[in-house]
Amino acid sequence: KTDDQLLGNWLIVRFQRMVHLLGIVLSVIILTIGMVGWKQLWWGTLIGMGLGLGSFHILTITVGSIQPGSNRVVMAKGVMYSMFKIIGLFLIIWVLYGLGLNLIQVLGGLLSSQLGIVGAAAVIMLDLKKSDSGTTHA
Numbered sequence: 538k539t540d541d542q543l544l545g546n547w548l549i550v551r552f553q554r555m556v557h558l559l560g561i562v563l564s565v566i567i568l569t570i571g572m573v574g575w576k577q578l579w580w581g582t583l584i585g586m587g588l589g590l591g592s593f594h595i596l597t598i599t600v601g602s603i604q605p606g607s608n609r610v611v612m613a614k615g616v617m618y619s620m621f622k623i624i625g626l627f628l629i630i631w632v633l634y635g636l637g638l639n640l641i642q643v644l645g646g647l648l649s650s651q652l653g654i655v656g657a658a659a660v661i662m663l664d665l666k667k668s669d670s671g672t673t674h675a
Contacts, residue, residue: 546601548661548665549597549600549601551661552597552657552658552661553593553594553597555656555657555660555661556590556593556653556654556657557590557653558657559652559653559654559656559657560586560589560590560649560650560653562653563586563649563650563652563653564582564583564586564646567579567582567645567646567649568582568583579639579642579645580642581638581639581640581641581642581643581645581646582642582643582645582646582649583646584629584630584633584638584642584643584646585642585644585645585646585647585648585649585650586646586647586649586650587646588626588643588646588647588650589646589647589649589650589651589653589654590650590653591622591626592619592622593650593654595615595618595619595622596615598615599611599612599614599615599618630643
């Protein structure tokens, strides 16, 4: 049981690291495209990326802290954090929109964060498939 928990925690940490790595790579690619192709800094993509990765981080914390008997409390905390984050981020985006934030760039950043999550999930699944096929079952 503890080996399964350790493996699960290790997979979650590895998944988080992979998501952050892919998020950084995608951000650099998008910023480079903006600087080279459009001659401007697409700072809205960084905000969108932060929103997406922040949501992912809250989700992994919530899932990682689920234990038998405490699921309602953990899920309530997750919902509360998510609502706080949504309201706070809406206000931040509203203020930044007044300063010239391009919402299309924010959506691009959100999309790239989701692509980072999907890419990381694919890499982890391929690694798990390789490790499962490498083991022999008696």
